[in-house]
Amino acid sequence: MPVRVADGLHWDVLCLFEETKQGLVRAAGRRVESVGVDSWGVDYALLDRDGVLVSNPYHYRDTRTAGMMEEAGRRVPREEIYRITGIQFIPLNTLYQLLAMEGSPLLDAADRLLMIPDLFAYWLCGERCCERTAASTTQLYAAEGGWAWDLIRRMRLPERLFGEVVEPGTALGGLRPELREDTGLRGAGVTAVATHDTASAVAAVPARGQNFAYVSSGTWSLVGVETERPVISEEGLRYNFTNEGGFGGKNRLLKNVMGLWLLQECRRVWAREGREYEYGELARLAAEAPPFGPLVDPDWEGFLLPGDMPGRIRRFCERTGQRPPEGVGEVVRCVLESLALKYRWVIERAERVSGLRAETVHVVGGGARNELLCRLTAEATRRPVVAGPDEATVLGNVLVQAYAAGMVGSLEELREVVRASIPVRVYEPEEAEEGWDEAYGRLSELVGVASGELAEGGLV
Template sequence: MSKKTYLAVDLGASSGRVLGGRFDGSKLQLEEVHRFDNGPIALAGHLHWDLLQLWQNIKDGLSASGTKFGSEISSVGVDTWGVDYALLGRNDELLGNPYHYRDPRTSGMFERAFAKVSREEIFAETGLQFMEINTLYQLLAMKEANSSVLEAAEHFLMMPDLFHWLLTGEKGNELTNATTTQLFNPVTKSWSKKLIDGLGLPEKIFGEIVDPGTVVGPLRDTVLEQIGLNGTKVVRPGTHDTASAVVAVPAESSPGQMPDWCYISSGTWSLMGVETPHPIINEQCAEFNYTNEGGVYGTTRLLKNIAGLWLVQECRRIWKQRGHEYGYSDLVRMSQEATPLASFVNPDHADFVAPQDMPAEIRDFCERTGQIVPQNDGAVIRCVLESLAMRYRVVHRKLQDLTGTKINTIHIVGGGTQNQLLCQMAADACNCQVVAGPVEATAIGNLMLQAVAAGDIDSLAEGREVIRNSFPVVTYTPKTPTMWDDAFPRFEKVTQVD
């Protein structure tokens, strides 16, 4: 086939980028065109996303892509994080700037929700992990505050749906991101009328559920005037970034099989799970507080949300404010010099959600749980990385319990694959093989689904074969598993994680 280029707009919680994927029929080559910062903006006591700046950066990236790749460009698709959304009013008017999931307005919403619909009923309807950042509690917070914005809303769009609408003028709720709301029933594959009615949310705002891999449409005329790209289609990938990252796992299995591998999409969050052929919604899953999110081609992502490298990023930010600007390689080197397995934290503890001073919170946690308090920056980072590896151990075991399948390999994809120390810690803590790569998994998965939609790749299995042929991986085997076995009871005692 002649060379084609697909464009991935990949928005993460701390940065965004526009990448081109050049496909020659057998291999995919990535080229980053534009990268930009992302993060919360404090405004009048709340946290928001800077939507206008994000949109401008997307247009800048697409315009630069047109200059770089020209007529090779076939399509573009957008993926983002989950749970956050925008509301449109009459005449498709955007109502306000989207809230950031770390905004404190959802504090206490569990109790408000469970007073209307029981926790058991919510889980039975959605099979989703309980987190106060979930869209359900964000919308309930608006309802409880008598929000005039919610009253005026006509349409509900998750963040990638919003950008696809801005690009094309077409509205729709793509499945993989809709499943992160805790308002979606993964069995019926539709919005949960029971929860929407039970919580008093306006049913009219929830639109058609659309499968990943579908064509949204051509670019709006007004967008074409600004960035060019005439003839380029917009295609929905797995718009939740983890769904796209799982597409890029270089494993040899097809959808519909229960695999002998699990994945960790490693970045600000660590999303660890199994690609199952169907949802697993039972008492054990509810007890473990695991989640059933939508995957591509009818699969389910049975997974656990773990705080991930957020703790490292926040430590780095605080130290930079104090005049110590560490690169990530510096942090790894410093942590390697610290005493191993000295102390642990629960990365998912409420103290670490949005602290003013992350290093101080980590030390405070260690002190009040009777552990050795990290005395320097390297020891703080080692504590975080080893705690993450221990969390992986817990989740690895429980995924095997839930699926009844032995998991022999952990595929780590995403930016966290570049942290070789954490990858080796994961192999040791879980006592199994770890395969790390590709780094740009989310963008690659986004591009792969566009290629399938274009008919240039026949299936997900074929797409994963292309990925194996296109991008290197690194394999880690356990080196010191006994040390981690010995330390694990202490981790469980001081962290009490689910």
Template structure:
């Protein structure tokens, strides 16, 4: 929600919904609970442990004026050598530089850690989400003292780190729901949980966690901290079991979500639009999904048509044509990111796994297979929830390896590349 020009999360509303959900657990018993959310956003606590202010949404524009100041203290080259993080203007270190409360706060808790703290009274920072802040050393798996000190932050602002599978406390009695239930640290960055549930059967796979964002990359055992990786804007985020999610963020289904909102349509209207889009000529108009014009909330269709006009392409006139432009462009973004991920990491890709909500978008999955020239396996849709549950189940001693179980039990759809890659080669050059 926006108030006085700032975009905030309704974090207390989310917390209330969590408590309401826990109160409805059949039988009133859980063996374990794990919390995952999105990355980079946080709450600041005062000396009394209370939240100092409502967390600001990462799509707020407050960091625009401080990025150059941050880079004057630590160069982009040095930042990448330490944190291996893709430059995104909303990364936590830029948000902190713009946050007037950072100097007086006692502790910073990322969103899943904040919710876990309210549930248990225990503070901590789970590694998969900590690795998205820009304050984390990609090579050592610890907070980067060099970055923290260079930015003038107090080291004690950052809580002790914990890993997926570690205990994170127990539900407090005064919550009134399931008192004493164990809380287990999971891949608290939702993408980390989603990638843990990729039903891969071999090492040479790529993944696309496709939802509001498309996070496209490969899974590695060590970070890639090269200048070439920095120039390509690839990120090294910690995954479950100390793996590295070497990936790039692509704007993703946000483009469709905002278009539907502008047209006063809901997600139930999307299948018919996708059916109509499938009949629109392929690659007639494409956009760069990561162009800054497409980041803020608002009238997405107008921005898409303006981009096409500005780049001398046919201007999509109907919702179906705009939807086709979006899915073609996302497939191109997937193609580019995965080709770069393979080249930069040295990992050959034999199959692409699409997980998350976008795995149910058959047109996008087929276009991704066509664009990459690789077979695509789509599913599971609820990969984040399955990865979260899997880490908890493993911590409880109920299983040892999640991926074979996912591959054997979840409905998966398979897409084979159709036709030559030549049209996609030409379309990529028109992204502007």
């Protein structure tokens, strides 16, 4: 969870690193050859010339990036930014976080930028470098490889911040001596895995070939297809698709969908009101609620920040001419049906942009355990849904370490290990139900509703 202090939302990285160390202590006494760190993308740490943390890293949901996408567009045209980086325009990107720091003494004091997993790897072994899959989320990394130096200069960002970039599967070195002493892991090395958690998760998708879509489902849902090279086009820009690095030289063509964050925030608000719900109970209430009720666009920017999510959902529905959901079950049903339909919206456009046909949808991550969401996704997309593994990020992390150690030789072999090791559940779409096409039409109309119009109604 983020920590809110006077200047905004931050990550408590010292606490997170201490918990990481305690995890390593628990592994003492076992044969541990390698440690790999992955985390969410876009957030970063700044170090001074001595390698000391300048300040606690900001959280991507902090509001300081308001207006920064527009400022970036004044410095470099939006179309050119996309042509160079292939990255979607979303306020939380590293580019806009850094622009928000312009003139800050913290930025003046900084000598090197490390993404969050790179920071932890540095604290573990002393190597200061950025891993490619995490660097690719910054909107400052060129789609064809390497830092986008011309873009960095034109954005007036300090070039000194951007150091060496390494490939996933790179051995970085052994644990620092003090960590070997503290943890008892004297022989372990540190490996740069696919450090963006979605890159690790997609590496562990138990698919064959290319004709599949994936939904890495958790707080965010990352929905897309895997391609051999970045796919950068006017159509990709129009739909705001992103091209991020993947393991094995692959490209992840995807969109961020707000994901189960909506449900997590609803649950937090209900708990604060004295109504504690387990996720299983919420799924039961949603299953009992009538289908094809009100819908929301999960990606409306008003849902990005913490707050009264049930109230925002109701107000979104009111402002878009829908009957607001009543009761907990209807709110949850609204969220889950909206997510399933938005997955269909993204997958169809990913096919159009890439030229691929996604015959199967692989759902990995925590959302693979949500049976109702998986079933609704199969019905909404009219495709089989393969659910699992739910710990895909962990598996991808470990198997890239195995690749670095020479135990597996390719992405295809890695996925074969997953298929042979982890059971999955398949949800087949039932006979087409008329209500899905009508609901999809309504969802499609909601996508692209002007944020300004909704904000005027006090949704935020």
